[in-house]
Amino acid sequence: MTMLDRMRRHRSWLKWSLGIVVATFIILYVPTFMPGGRAGATNDTIASNARLREHGRALDGAVRACDAVNRLFGDGEPHPPAYHLLCNELGLLDREPERATLANQLAFRLKLLVAAGLAPQLGSCASCGEAEELVGFSGAAGGVVCAACEAGSFALSQEGHDFLVTAIGRPLADSPDADPQALQQAERAILETLEHHAHVRLRGVGAR
Ligand SMILES: [Zn+2]
Numbered sequence: 001m002t003m004l005d006r007m008r009r010h011r012s013w014l015k016w017s018l019g020i021v022v023a024t025f026i027i028l029y030v031p032t033f034m035p036g037g038r039a040g041a042t043n044d045t046i047a048s049n050a051r052l053r054e055h056g057r058a059l060d061g062a063v064r065a066c067d068a069v070n071r072l073f074g075d076g077e078p079h080p081p082a083y084h085l086l087c088n089e090l091g092l093l094d095r096e097p098e099r100a101t102l103a104n105q106l107a108f109r110l111k112l113l114v115a116a117g118l119a120p121q122l123g124s125c126a127s128c129g130e131a132e133e134l135v136g137f138s139g140a141a142g143g144v145v146c147a148a149c150e151a152g153s154f155a156l157s158q159e160g161h162d163f164l165v166t167a168i169g170r171p172l173a174d175s176p177d178a179d180p181q182a183l184q185q186a187e188r189a190i191l192e193t194l195e196h197h198a199h200v201r202l203r204g205v206g207a208r
Helices: 003-033 039-073 080-095 102-115 158-169 180-197
Strands: 134-138 143-146
Touching: 039 080, 039 102, 080 102, 102 158, 102 180, 134 180, 158 180
Parallel strands: none
Antiparallel strands: 134 143
């Protein structure tokens, strides 16, 4: 038998094996997804997939939280507040993986800013102290800015501002949610504050 014959035989064997695997998959799994199929199994599968998705997001959130702490506090010095905050976040994601949302990651990062002594100024203009007409956020100024000082800032909506204030004020387990635009503004506020004052660039918070 030539080498080519052996390869032909081998290829044919692979084809049959693949056929058997596909047939097994169809027989065992497809009825689960058919309308009126094994209803209990279908529900179990959907519930199991939902759990897997939640746990996948929680794992992703945990990795990003560790990465953020490492980038901001990974200088070899002890930072007890950041350590406790990270333990708190990881414990929360472990107990309640459904909390692994963009809003949760942003709330965690805002609390990291506070732990790093970089809490953004949110009550009045970070440049001139004006308490009215706060229209933007400036990473360089370190907080919200008024209409007169908005040069170099980006627009911050009322909801974006509310999210920043509430996420810093509430425990992580009770962090608020907000619309995608407000969350995007909050992420930008965090990123620009860190870039200007800690020279650190964090990874994005990812998809919800
Ligand atoms: Zn101002």
